[in-house]
Amino acid sequence: MTNAGQIQDAVEKVEALDILINNAGVDLHNDLSDRANLERHLAVNLFGTYAVSQAFLPLVARSHGAMVNVLSLAALASVPFTPAYSVSKAAAFSLTQSLRALWAGRGVKVHAVFAGPVDTDMTRYLTYQSFLRVRRARHPRQPGKRRRGHLPRSHVGVYREGWRTGATKALERQFTAYVPQSEANIA
Numbered sequence: 001m002t003n004a005g006q007i008q009d010a011v012e013k014v015e016a017l018d019i020l021i022n023n024a025g026v027d028l029h030n031d032l033s034d035r036a037n038l039e040r041h042l043a044v045n046l047f048g049t050y051a052v053s054q055a056f057l058p059l060v061a062r063s064h065g066a067m068v069n070v071l072s073l074a075a076l077a078s079v080p081f082t083p084a085y086s087v088s089k090a091a092a093f094s095l096t097q098s099l100r101a102l103w104a105g106r107g108v109k110v111h112a113v114f115a116g117p118v119d120t121d122m123t124r125y126l127t128y129q130s131f132l133r134v135r136r137a138r139h140p141r142q143p144g145k146r147r148r149g150h151l152p153r154s155h156v157g158v159y160r161e162g163w164r165t166g167a168t169k170a171l172e173r174q175f176t177a178y179v180p181q182s183e184a185n186i187a
Helices: 004-012 035-062 083-106 129-138 153-165 167-176
Strands: 019-022 066-070 109-113
Touching: 004 035, 019 035, 035 066, 035 083, 066 083, 083 109
Parallel strands: 019 066, 066 109
Antiparallel strands: none
């Protein structure tokens, strides 16, 4: 996501694209005392998402498709032990909202996914045992099948209605009205 040549190579291998999912990310724990650490988070989680989105835009626009940026609940509320990750995901959320407004005129839908705790290698060391106990109780492990964790469905409903009718969505709709049609159609 941070190598322009590799991104261009990937674009050249794709003839048509209906949906682009930006899911790559990095989480290097810190206390914001190391600027290089913050810059690494921004390079991958913000600028990488931007670079891949820009590179694949012509293909997605041709199909009137969609882009999905996998963010994090950390974009909405900073996580104390990984603030640089939170900063970068908040910036990626703002990028997502901006692209949604700017690219709507091209027929491209831009979505955000706010993942909660996910049982992956990136979070393997975290001690969110209560989350895992609830998850395992509701969804027992099937023999031979590896399971990835996710935010329990009961938590999703709490946030869903607020996103549809809350202040953030209302402001996003108001600000979208300010996008001149000439800019909404920029390549």
